[in-house]
Amino acid sequence: MAENPYEYFPHAQRLLHEEVARRLEQSPELLLGALETIERWRSGGHEAEGRLLEWRGLILAGQESSEGMEALKSLLRDQGETAVHLKSFSPFAGLLKSNAGGRSSFHEF
Secondary structure (H helix, E strand, C coil): CCCCHHHHHHHHHHHHHHHHHHHHHHCHHHHHHHHHHHHHHHHCCCCCHHHHHHHHHHHHHHHHCHHHHHHHHHHHHCCCHHHHHHHCCCCCHHHEEECCCCCEEECCC
16 A cells, blocks of 8 residues: 655644754744745736735845844744644745755755
8 A cells, every 4th residue: 555645744844843943043044035935826827816815925024124033034844733734735845956975955046
């Protein structure tokens, strides 16, 4: 019987967002890539406009103040139902790529 690839989605999502939070501590300019993704999705008429605007607000707040950045990193690490729902539609997913060793790393901007 074949494995269900979606069985691992919650674990992968958690790892992705923990890694994003960790990388933001070192390179807050990575938020620019997420904002670019949001704007690209919005200009394409994406159906989840509300969540895109919510992400946009969180990211802009993260750029504007240390409190906003801490709130964003806290959300990225949060495993509560509301946070998990928002992160299921994440503008950060495209910021990771696999390198030759099979590990993920951020695209360079």
